[in-house]
Amino acid sequence: MWVYEKKLQYPVRVSTCNPKLAKFLIEQYGGADGELAAALRYLNQRYSIPDKVIGLLTDIGTEEFAHLEMIATMVYKLTKDATPDQMKAAGLGDHYANHDNALFYHNAAGVPWTATYIQAKGDPIADLYEDIAAEEKARATYQWIINMSDDTDLNDGLRFLREREIIHSQRFREAVEILKEERDKKKFF
Amino acid sequence: MNTLRKTWHPYISPFDPCTPIKVKTYSTPPNLYMGFQPPGLEQFTPMEALRAGTLWKAFYDPWYSPYEKAREGQ
Amino acid sequence: MKQLPADYYQLLEQLQAVDFVLVELTLYLDTHNKDTEAIKQFNHYAKERKKLRNAIESKYGPLMQFGHSYSGQPWNWDDAPWPWQV
Numbered sequence: 001m002w003v004y005e006k007k008l009q010y011p012v013r014v015s016t017c018n019p020k021l022a023k024f025l026i027e028q029y030g031g032a033d034g035e036l037a038a039a040l041r042y043l044n045q046r047y048s049i050p051d052k053v054i055g056l057l058t059d060i061g062t063e064e065f066a067h068l069e070m071i072a073t074m075v076y077k078l079t080k081d082a083t084p085d086q087m088k089a090a091g092l093g094d095h096y097a098n099h100d101n102a103l104f105y106h107n108a109a110g111v112p113w114t115a116t117y118i119q120a121k122g123d124p125i126a127d128l129y130e131d132i133a134a135e136e137k138a139r140a141t142y143q144w145i146i147n148m149s150d151d152t153d154l155n156d157g158l159r160f161l162r163e164r165e166i167i168h169s170q171r172f173r174e175a176v177e178i179l180k181e182e183r184d185k186k187k188f189f
Numbered sequence: 190m191n192t193l194r195k196t197w198h199p200y201i202s203p204f205d206p207c208t209p210i211k212v213k214t215y216s217t218p219p220n221l222y223m224g225f226q227p228p229g230l231e232q233f234t235p236m237e238a239l240r241a242g243t244l245w246k247a248f249y250d251p252w253y254s255p256y257e258k259a260r261e262g263q
Numbered sequence: 264m265k266q267l268p269a270d271y272y273q274l275l276e277q278l279q280a281v282d283f284v285l286v287e288l289t290l291y292l293d294t295h296n297k298d299t300e301a302i303k304q305f306n307h308y309a310k311e312r313k314k315l316r317n318a319i320e321s322k323y324g325p326l327m328q329f330g331h332s333y334s335g336q337p338w339n340w341d342d343a344p345w346p347w348q349v
């Protein structure tokens with residue numbers, strides 16, 4: 001089971017009321033390479049992957065939920081007291097009409113999250129390569145959002161999240177090495 | 190130590206309407222070069238690690254917007 | 264409305280830092296299960312986090328529920344602020 005802890009993984013700060021940035025950020029909330037997709041992808045793959053890497057998928061999948069909460073916090077803070085006019089000016093009029101200031105799992109273009117964003121091939125190598133690609137795509141998405149944002153506090157949190165993708169990719173690469181290792185040759189520690 | 194950014198020069202046509210970007214950059218983070226992480230790599234302190242997003246210095250590769258400075262100058 | 268003092272943010276960040284080390288070591292150990300030094304370090308910080316967690320909970324209420332934290336009187340798990348509100 002899972003147990004919630006009443007704290008963020010990282011001290012998220014946002015310096016300005018800027019719903020426009022929320023519109024971009026929502027990509028990492030409900031987009032194809034976002035944190036929700038990441039968490040669900042890894043946790044779901046656990047059931048058919050060799051035992052040696054189930055722990056890793058469990059732990060990275062769990063960390064992704066912490067990242068999802070960080071993104072939610074950023075979006076929440078960027079839009080919390082935004083008026084309908086401010087939402088409209090930020091290109092969030094369509095969002096406001098349907099959701100008011102509520103968060104929703106869709107991407108920056110308003111397309112709702114879909115399970116087709118994630119894969120489970122049942123082949124350990126295919127699945128881990130998908131995971132590595134997902135981490136690199138998430139890393140790139142953070143770069144493009146940082147490039148569009150001039151909120152230094154927000155960028156600080158986004159940099160943390162981007163760095164985590166680098167580490168996750170590293171661990172998935174190591175998982176591939178573990179699975180392809182020849183039984184009698186012992187080279188890892 | 191490997192470089193964490195690579196550059197390339199896209200072809201520029203005299204008929205391209207936007208101001209050409211002469212050099213394009215992309216990210217090649219440390220995980221591409223590390224292989225299986227060896228034990229005992231140099232670490233950050235816990236507080237530094239939290240700020241860096243990694244415990245190990247060898248993985249630290251922060252991304253800053255190339256436009257942020259230009260925007261400040263305006 | 265009650266606001267949290269600077270002390271809360273300081274304590275919280277200390278816990279976030281120690282917990283971050285534990286996350287990093289967890290993922291590392293998932294692929295390096297025989298690194299005895301890393302395991303020692305992990306257990307050291309696991310102890311560290313217990314102290315910090317107790318310090319926060321004694322002043323600001325439970326961090327976890329379903330029995331992973333004790334409750335105050337009255338039930339204070341659902342007291343605001345929540346993590347995204349602070």
Ligand SMILES: [Fe+2]
Binds near residue numbers: 038135164168
């Ligand atoms: Fe990730």
